[in-house]
Structure formats: structure tokens, C-alpha cells
Amino acid sequence: MILLENFGYTDFFEKQITDKEKELGLIPARIISIQKESYRLVSACGENNAKLKGSVFYQDNELKTYPAVGDFVLIKDNEQGEDIIYRVLERHSSFSRANPSLPTKISGASAQMVAANFDYVFLMTSLNHDFNLRRLERYLAAAWQSGGTPVIILTKADLSSDYEEKIALTKEISPGVDIHAISCYTGFGLEALSHYLKPGKTLVFMGSSGIGKSSLVNALAEKELMKVNTIREDDSRGHHTTTYRQLFALESGALIIDTPGMRELGIWSADEGVSEVFSDIEDLIASCRFHDCHHKTEPGCAVKKALADGTLSLSRYQSYLKLEKEARFTAKKAALYESRLRNSQKTSKKK
Numbered sequence: 001m002i003l004l005e006n007f008g009y010t011d012f013f014e015k016q017i018t019d020k021e022k023e024l025g026l027i028p029a030r031i032i033s034i035q036k037e038s039y040r041l042v043s044a045c046g047e048n049n050a051k052l053k054g055s056v057f058y059q060d061n062e063l064k065t066y067p068a069v070g071d072f073v074l075i076k077d078n079e080q081g082e083d084i085i086y087r088v089l090e091r092h093s094s095f096s097r098a099n100p101s102l103p104t105k106i107s108g109a110s111a112q113m114v115a116a117n118f119d120y121v122f123l124m125t126s127l128n129h130d131f132n133l134r135r136l137e138r139y140l141a142a143a144w145q146s147g148g149t150p151v152i153i154l155t156k157a158d159l160s161s162d163y164e165e166k167i168a169l170t171k172e173i174s175p176g177v178d179i180h181a182i183s184c185y186t187g188f189g190l191e192a193l194s195h196y197l198k199p200g201k202t203l204v205f206m207g208s209s210g211i212g213k214s215s216l217v218n219a220l221a222e223k224e225l226m227k228v229n230t231i232r233e234d235d236s237r238g239h240h241t242t243t244y245r246q247l248f249a250l251e252s253g254a255l256i257i258d259t260p261g262m263r264e265l266g267i268w269s270a271d272e273g274v275s276e277v278f279s280d281i282e283d284l285i286a287s288c289r290f291h292d293c294h295h296k297t298e299p300g301c302a303v304k305k306a307l308a309d310g311t312l313s314l315s316r317y318q319s320y321l322k323l324e325k326e327a328r329f330t331a332k333k334a335a336l337y338e339s340r341l342r343n344s345q346k347t348s349k350k351k
């Protein structure tokens, strides 16, 4: 029997199950990978494939939450075939693609949600030429908004002679966030990461291609992970196919979510996130004399004063403005998308 607690199951999820659902014999499970509309999950009964309960998920009268990798769901176990997924339990953290293009049909695995229920977000940038504070600011905004705890990982420390200076620069933009410089080549700094790699804790990685995510995962896994990380499955024609698990356990018992969507994650709808990262600037704005201050010509402008006396750097203020504009833009897009979705559902109901 598998203990779902080892897969991150906690009271937060247990409390959401109603008596009626228990009477129905529904049990919790965690989604470990999604391929098109086929789900793979783990429950007390072991690993199995699963599908959505049609009468629940394919009614088009309201917006449904579709499972993402990392989600806890309620299922009816089926020893003979696929388990049936009844409901997605409320998430404590999640990442979604912030620029939703309209799905061609409203069904199946939602393409928008890319990871759910993680504890830590490892924000990665390398200490060599990829080192980029502006990008880290964006990652931070997204991480705060996701509900996970950000941890900054500066990779390839062996390639940088001035990494202490870069750590200091990073500290300035990330008050209260843990920062670790590491090297997968020399093993430098890896020991300290064990603090986060506790049984049942889930991690996701955010960072551009080539900064050393796979190398870190392999170093943490301490054995050739790709071997551990494959699932052999029969496809519909009975062929054997090999797919990669998108949520997997390390030796330490910590869990990692690595989905294609997580890799693509680009721009964010980071309204709240922007405020977290730029709380110093938001504080300044709050102390401008006029509440609708444009920080241009108004008297008593705290932003202009801080820029003038150097307590706020121009580049930081500019990245705040840029990110804020982007967040407003994506929020608008998301709202438009939802209203279109609602309209299309209304019309299909009339038929």
C-alpha cells in the first residue's frame, strides 16, 4: 500500500473531502503525468491510468477545473482498468500560462495549468553570461503569485570569479528570499539544498534553457534519473511506448514537477506578484502626496524624491513600470479569454 503522504498529501486536502464523497468510496490521488487527455496518477492503491468522469467534466454549463500535474484529485479506484477522476481538490499553489490563447475546444486536459501544489519554486539563473537580474525579478513576481516559496539558485558558480558580488546584487532585488550559489561540476553549495529536499515536499524549477536544471536534478537524484523517470505504457494500438513522468521522487523523498509547460512559462499575469517584488516602490507610491500621482511633475512625489536622492535606482523603477504594464496587459487578456469562454458556453447551451 502506498502512503499518499509521501506524495505530499496533507490535512489541507483531506479536509476538502465531503462525507458524501467518502460514502461514494472516492479516494484521493495525485496526478503524476498528463499526455493529451490521459492521466497517470498515484493513490493508496498504487499507480494507474485514469480518465475524467464524463458526466462531471464534460457538462458545458460552468467552468470546470481540470487536473494539472501535481493536483490532488478524488477518484474511484478501478482494479480492472482506468481509475475515474471525479474532482480536483483545491490547490495551495499553482502555475498557469499567463497568455492563454483560445483553446480550440473546451474539454479534456486544460492546457493552461502547468503545475500544482508545489512548496518551493527554484528560480534559476546562471552566474556566467546568463546572469540577469531583470529576469530574476520576473521569476520572483511569478513565484510569489503562484503560492509557492521562491528560492534563488545561482548556477555554474565554478564559471564565475565574482559570484559574491552577484549574490549581493541579487539580495537587493529579493528581500527575504533564500539565495544559493551552486556548481553541479564541483558539488559546491549542493549540501545546503537538502534543507528543501524533505520527504513529501514538492519543488518546481523556473529558468531559461541551458542554465543547468537537468544537471541539478541529476545531481540531487544521485543516480541516473532518466532511468527512474520512465513509464512503460501500452498505447491504444498495443504498442509499448515510453513516456516521462512529470512528477517524480528523489532519493530523499522530495518530489519534483517537471512539465513541458513549466519549461515554456514565459510572461505572467503577475499583479500581486509585482507588488511583492516591488513592495519598496509600492510603499513609496503610497506616500506620494496625491493618491493619483503620476510621479512626473507633481509636488510631494515620493518616487521622484527617491530617484533623486538615489534610494531608488532608475533601472529598478523602470523594470517596475515595465512589469506592471505587462501584468495589466495579461490580466486584460485573461479577462477577455474568460468572457469569451463563458459566451461560447452560453451559445452551446442554447442549442
Ligand SMILES: Nc1nc2c(ncn2[C@@H]2O[C@H](COP(=O)(O)OP(=O)(O)OP(=O)(O)O)[C@@H](O)[C@H]2O)c(=O)[nH]1
Pocket: 155, 156, 157, 158, 159, 182, 183, 184, 185, 186, 208, 209, 210, 211, 212, 213, 214, 215, 216
Ligand atoms: N561549468 C558548469 N557547467 C554546467 C554546470 N551545470 C550544468 N552545466 C552545463 O550547462 C549545460 C546545460 O546544462 P543542463 O543541465 O542540460 O541545462 P538545462 O537547464 O537542463 O537545459 P534544458 O534541458 O535546455 O532546459 C551543459 O553543457 C552542462 O554540462 C555547472 O555547475 N558548471
Ligand SMILES: [Zn+2]
Pocket: 285, 288, 289, 293, 294, 295, 296, 298, 300, 301, 302, 303, 304
Ligand atoms: Zn508620485
